[in-house]
Amino acid sequence: MSKSRRLLAWYRDAARELPWRVEPRDPYRVLVSELMLQQTQVDRVVPRFDAFMVRFPTLATLAEADVSKVLEAWSGLGYYRRARSLHRLAREVVARGSGLPQTAAELCALPGIGPYTAAAVASLAFGAAEPVLDGNVMRVAARFLTMGEEARRAPGRAKALRWVRGLMEGAEPGRVNEALMELGATVCTPRAPACPLCPLREECRARVEGRPEEHPPARRVREPEHLRWLAACAVSGRGRWLLRRVEAGAVLRGLWLPPFADAGDGDVVATALGLLPFPVDGGVSLPPVRHSITYRRISVVPVRVAVARELPLPDGWAWADPLVPGLPTSSLLAKLVRRANK
DNA sequence: AACTCGGGGGG
DNA sequence: CCCCCAGAGTT
Numbered sequence: 542m543s544k545s546r547r548l549l550a551w552y553r554d555a556a557r558e559l560p561w562r563v564e565p566r567d568p569y570r571v572l573v574s575e576l577m578l579q580q581t582q583v584d585r586v587v588p589r590f591d592a593f594m595v596r597f598p599t600l601a602t603l604a605e606a607d608v609s610k611v612l613e614a615w616s617g618l619g620y621y622r623r624a625r626s627l628h629r630l631a632r633e634v635v636a637r638g639s640g641l642p643q644t645a646a647e648l649c650a651l652p653g654i655g656p657y658t659a660a661a662v663a664s665l666a667f668g669a670a671e672p673v674l675d676g677n678v679m680r681v682a683a684r685f686l687t688m689g690e691e692a693r694r695a696p697g698r699a700k701a702l703r704w705v706r707g708l709m710e711g712a713e714p715g716r717v718n719e720a721l722m723e724l725g726a727t728v729c730t731p732r733a734p735a736c737p738l739c740p741l742r743e744e745c746r747a748r749v750e751g752r753p754e755e756h757p758p759a760r761r762v763r764e765p766e767h768l769r770w771l772a773a774c775a776v777s778g779r780g781r782w783l784l785r786r787v788e789a790g791a792v793l794r795g796l797w798l799p800p801f802a803d804a805g806d807g808d809v810v811a812t813a814l815g816l817l818p819f820p821v822d823g824g825v826s827l828p829p830v831r832h833s834i835t836y837r838r839i840s841v842v843p844v845r846v847a848v849a850r851e852l853p854l855p856d857g858w859a860w861a862d863p864l865v866p867g868l869p870t871s872s873l874l875a876k877l878v879r880r881a882n883k
Numbered sequence: 884a885a886c887t888c889g890g891g892g893g894g
Numbered sequence: 895c896c897c898c899c900a901g902a903g904t905t
Binding site: 574575577578579580581582583585586620622623626652653654655656657658661673675676677678718719722723725726731732759760762765838 | 895896897898899900901902903
Binding site: 580581582584585617618619620621622623695732733763792793832833834835836871872873 | 884885886887888891892893
């Protein structure tokens, strides 16, 4: 039995059932899932995906929606550029009127779609023979071919793509792509791979050499930066929170959060109160919550402030139910709410 | 090629 | 704590 036959047989038996893998494949579902899955694990996408599809069941409904509603449905998923890109993409494609493009080249020209997502949508939704190369597939290829440092450079990636394309001979390209990604996610894992379960184990050079975990080599990352912020958590008598739209150019731009700032060296409570658009009597600082944004490790000190009345607010400010804000936000809000209510 | 952008789960 | 994840866009 050939490599690709063994791979596909394994996939038929072992693949997880996921909401975007329903037959027949809906290109729109494939598109949304691929955007959500960029740098985001399957387990975290599944619940958000279902909610998103209920809210925006078709490309047309997505195009008609306000971008803030799309961001709201994306809240907590991270990498919010993806949501803005998806919304722009929907508007462009709907305005064009000819439906979602079916070739990788045309898909790649749309906002938020790069080489990986273009190949994924073209193959999974439209059957095109386009090999994908994501983190999972790169790891499988790097181990099978013992690529070592080569895996980090452009020629190595091209080699991996050729290897995937070779597996597509006489097979459904989309299934091959999906099977390799599934294999990387569930068997050929970064640490402690389950080689005995792998359909490619016999010819895998890294397994034969006994060091699969050394391929590909860990990528170097930017030195973590440790920051200390404070957040002014003003809660009204009705239990709503004072939120502010984060300014352009800042991290979490465009999302709605309690006003926050660098904690600096001064008095935390005083600094927090200074962020509010109206005077208050005082506040109390709570134990910090941890939040990370790419290379930043942030310790956020909540300063809880009780506000009797919901005073009128300037533009860019709002009173909102923190659990169902009805506004785009970050998971940082939920962390602050949990801390403040404990 | 390097840097930025969220966030959480597993070792 | 460190590591990685169905990457793309910008510089």
